[in-house]
Each structure stands twice: as C-alpha cells, then as structure tokens.
Amino acid sequence: MRGFMGVVNIADVPEKDRFEARDDDGTLLGVITYQLTGNVIAYTHTKVEPDHEHQGIGSDLARAAMEDAQSKGRLVVPICPFLSAWLDEHHDYDQIVARQHRRVK
Numbered sequence: 507m508r509g510f511m512g513v514v515n516i517a518d519v520p521e522k523d524r525f526e527a528r529d530d531d532g533t534l535l536g537v538i539t540y541q542l543t544g545n546v547i548a549y550t551h552t553k554v555e556p557d558h559e560h561q562g563i564g565s566d567l568a569r570a571a572m573e574d575a576q577s578k579g580r581l582v583v584p585i586c587p588f589l590s591a592w593l594d595e596h597h598d599y600d601q602i603v604a605r606q607h608r609r610v611k
C-alpha cells in the first residue's frame with residue numbers, strides 16, 4: 507500500500523467486526539469498524555493511530571474494506587464520515603453504496 511513508509515498489511519478481523527492495518531512488526535496502525543447484517547455492511551468508524559495519521563493509512567483501509575464488500579456482493583452503508591468523504595472521491599464503488607446514506611456530488 508502507499509503512503510506509509512513501510513508495508514501496510516490489512517486484514518478483516520471478523521471476531522472484532524473490523525479491518526485492521528498493521529505494519530510488518532504487527533503494530534496496529536489503524537482500523538475501520540463495521541456492522542454486518544445479512545448482505546448489508548455498515549462501516550461505522552475509521553481510526554488511524556496518531557503517530558500514523560496523514561500517511562494514507564485511512565485511505566488504504568477504506569479501499570480494502572470497499573474491495574472486500576464489492577467482491578462479496580455487499581451493499582455498503584457509509585456511516586463513518588471519513589469513508590463517506592473518501593467515497594465522494596472514489597466513484598468506482600457507487601454501484602454498491604446505499605446512496606440515501608451519503609451525499610452525491
């Protein structure tokens with residue numbers, strides 16, 4: 507992934523209802539949390555650890571979460587303001603986003 511000066515590994519951790527971004531040493535860099543109900547996934551919060559903000563990790567988490575939802579045919583509800591704003595700039599996911607839950611430019 508880009509931004510962070512090392513390698514960012516992103517994995518779904520379903521027992522914690524979140525995707526985690528970690529460096530090669532296993533240090534937690536950030537998370538995006540979700541609630542899954544049937545085929546609808548609501549992304550509720552994105553948090554990047556303060557020492558790693560503004561390095562693209564939030565965007566990497568958003569992209570990984572959206573790619574996962576797309577590959578599984580899920581409908582996305584972007585409750586998280588960060589993800590909603592990110593989606594405003596990444597229209598390749600429009601077809602899987604519940605439009606009534608976000609601004610459309």
